[in-house]
Amino acid sequence: MNNARKWYDEIDDSGIYMSSRVRLARNLRKYPFTLMQTDQTAQSVITEAENALMRGGEDFWNNFIKINIDEKKDIEKYSYVNKHAISPEFFKRRGPKGLFLTLDEQLSVMVNEEDHLRLQAIFPGNNMEKAWERISRLDDLIEESIDYAFDKDFGFLTSCPTNTGTGLRASYMAHLPMLEFVGEIGSVAQAVGKLGMTIRGIYGEGTEPMGSIYQISNQVTIGKSEEDIILALNTVTAQIIEKERAIAQKAVTNIETADKVYRAYGILTHCRKISLKEAVALLSEVRFGYVSGALKEKRPKNNIYAIMMNIQNALMQHNCGRSLREAEADALRAEFIRNSFSI
Amino acid sequence: MNNARKWYDEIDDSGIYMSSRVRLARNLRKYPFTLMQTDQTAQSVITEAENALMRGGEDFWNNFIKINIDEKKDIEKYSYVNKHAISPEFFKRRGPKGLFLTLDEQLSVMVNEEDHLRLQAIFPGNNMEKAWERISRLDDLIEESIDYAFDKDFGFLTSCPTNTGTGLRASYMAHLPMLEFVGEIGSVAQAVGKLGMTIRGIYGEGTEPMGSIYQISNQVTIGKSEEDIILALNTVTAQIIEKERAIAQKAVTNIETADKVYRAYGILTHCRKISLKEAVALLSEVRFGYVSGALKEKRPKNNIYAIMMNIQNALMQHNCGRSLREAEADALRAEFIRNSFSI
Numbered sequence: 104m105n106n107a108r109k110w111y112d113e114i115d116d117s118g119i120y121m122s123s124r125v126r127l128a129r130n131l132r133k134y135p136f137t138l139m140q141t142d143q144t145a146q147s148v149i150t151e152a153e154n155a156l157m158r159g160g161e162d163f164w165n166n167f168i169k170i171n172i173d174e175k176k177d178i179e180k181y182s183y184v185n186k187h188a189i190s191p192e193f194f195k196r197r198g199p200k201g202l203f204l205t206l207d208e209q210l211s212v213m214v215n216e217e218d219h220l221r222l223q224a225i226f227p228g229n230n231m232e233k234a235w236e237r238i239s240r241l242d243d244l245i246e247e248s249i250d251y252a253f254d255k256d257f258g259f260l261t262s263c264p265t266n267t268g269t270g271l272r273a274s275y276m277a278h279l280p281m282l283e284f285v286g287e288i289g290s291v292a293q294a295v296g297k298l299g300m301t302i303r304g305i306y307g308e309g310t311e312p313m314g315s316i317y318q319i320s321n322q323v324t325i326g327k328s329e330e331d332i333i334l335a336l337n338t339v340t341a342q343i344i345e346k347e348r349a350i351a352q353k354a355v356t357n358i359e360t361a362d363k364v365y366r367a368y369g370i371l372t373h374c375r376k377i378s379l380k381e382a383v384a385l386l387s388e389v390r391f392g393y394v395s396g397a398l399k400e401k402r403p404k405n406n407i408y409a410i411m412m413n414i415q416n417a418l419m420q421h422n423c424g425r426s427l428r429e430a431e432a433d434a435l436r437a438e439f440i441r442n443s444f445s446i
Numbered sequence: 447m448n449n450a451r452k453w454y455d456e457i458d459d460s461g462i463y464m465s466s467r468v469r470l471a472r473n474l475r476k477y478p479f480t481l482m483q484t485d486q487t488a489q490s491v492i493t494e495a496e497n498a499l500m501r502g503g504e505d506f507w508n509n510f511i512k513i514n515i516d517e518k519k520d521i522e523k524y525s526y527v528n529k530h531a532i533s534p535e536f537f538k539r540r541g542p543k544g545l546f547l548t549l550d551e552q553l554s555v556m557v558n559e560e561d562h563l564r565l566q567a568i569f570p571g572n573n574m575e576k577a578w579e580r581i582s583r584l585d586d587l588i589e590e591s592i593d594y595a596f597d598k599d600f601g602f603l604t605s606c607p608t609n610t611g612t613g614l615r616a617s618y619m620a621h622l623p624m625l626e627f628v629g630e631i632g633s634v635a636q637a638v639g640k641l642g643m644t645i646r647g648i649y650g651e652g653t654e655p656m657g658s659i660y661q662i663s664n665q666v667t668i669g670k671s672e673e674d675i676i677l678a679l680n681t682v683t684a685q686i687i688e689k690e691r692a693i694a695q696k697a698v699t700n701i702e703t704a705d706k707v708y709r710a711y712g713i714l715t716h717c718r719k720i721s722l723k724e725a726v727a728l729l730s731e732v733r734f735g736y737v738s739g740a741l742k743e744k745r746p747k748n749n750i751y752a753i754m755m756n757i758q759n760a761l762m763q764h765n766c767g768r769s770l771r772e773a774e775a776d777a778l779r780a781e782f783i784r785n786s787f788s789i
Contacts, residue, residue, distance in 0.1 A: 358777055362718035373712030373743075375705035400716075434701055 120229035128270035181417035268325025299323035314387035364392030471613035492544035524760035611668025642666035657730035707735030
């Protein structure tokens, strides 16, 4: 664990946009795809990826840490998933795997997930352009030394045909408590689906969407340029966010709204034990309060999303270095939250 | 309304005892009892009472205000009931009535309630001796000029035979959240009943006991001296309070208790609207927190009981000088509570 500030430490609680992410699926032409590969070729892919990154120069390379995910304890693996650094599928896969992650966790390369390479750039807030620019440079750098599996008709070839073409998945993470509250997420999802995009809840460890945070992403990766895919996603996301903002603007004049966010703040800053589910729900209300202006209390040291992640059981256990009983976790969670809010 | 500090402003939130009260029922020998009296004799009783009080000297008499309860609006009448200055029966009775109340509201004389005179002394905390001493002096003063209806066998004669004898009702007000929480009020009431005493909830405007506050008082007024009645009440009350304290001492080590009182504090200090019922329940939890030591937050400007009284609809409307819609009252109540806690 390094102490550099991470992308999620930089999320600003004054907007509905929480993060902008781009990932590219890439494979090496000269090796069988992951489903068919031997441990030996899997290892070769890792080596080639590492060499490709090292070509970025010392300053660039020094910014990366190489993580042997198989050597990590389960709770640490889950914490990487929580932080969006890896997919849950990644650490479940057998055979040699590699993970290269920058200190700020903005840039990552997963080796031998579903594809040989999954490049990812993630930025706080509404920063898709930055993310796209960053991932393109990384993609170019790797291509200098690696021959990608590419077909002039299909584009980039991938393990799963749903990624073939651009191999691109762009996604926004957005906080949509009002759309959720008025029950409009379903109709939004339907509309978005017709445009080749999707919206889904971000899950913590539970089975319910975590704290009204949603991910909006493209589903279609073929037949359009990367720029067009991103442009369409930008447009749709902006519309969703406008809708959220319009409902919020009305709600914010109600005393019911003020009461809700202030009570949430009052409980979070005073409770002595709290379940993950309740904490996340109250944190979501408090974030809404900050974003909408309904809550005029001091902000916590870290942003709400970072707090939400830090109070997941996996990350708490990781930070404690041991497993925790539920009652213990509830008490530690309350303490962590109180400390976060006491400036 | 005068601005002198009242007995209830002096209640200390560090003990289970909240107040000590004594009242004496007295009647004038020369007039028919209240049930049979004419408006003319009722008026004479008021005049005789006033003259008797004036005999206490200028300093004593200047401390009293004479209140014409019939001229007051209903909401103001209710506010006197809430403050225990008068009984609800008092202002419902027809015919001339008098009320003499000291500025600190510790001493009162109701004229033409059920009996010609009801003398009352009420002190904050565990102060029965003081209350008894004060009411005795008042009783002696009045007796200097008024011939009480007294029978050498029965003692003081009263409208209702349950008051005959000493005419004394002594009562403690005590905060018993733990006995209530563990469901022991019923068995305590049974035990107390066998000893000629009673325990009952203090009611605000609702139908449930208000904020776990109970009144313990003697039922039997005849066949024993005043001192013996008070002594027995003291003993029984001390036992009840010891029981409450024992449960509290155990509860205070639980994180559940800490969580409950801190959440109550967090909500009260942040809510933007709150019903009377919820507010009183949370104030009771916060008071328990202060008394037991489970809550280590700053105390409000005024004591919890005074806050409870000030947020009753009647008193809020009285202070606003107009009737309030429920939503308005809930918002004002929240504001009043927040202000009380912000030092």
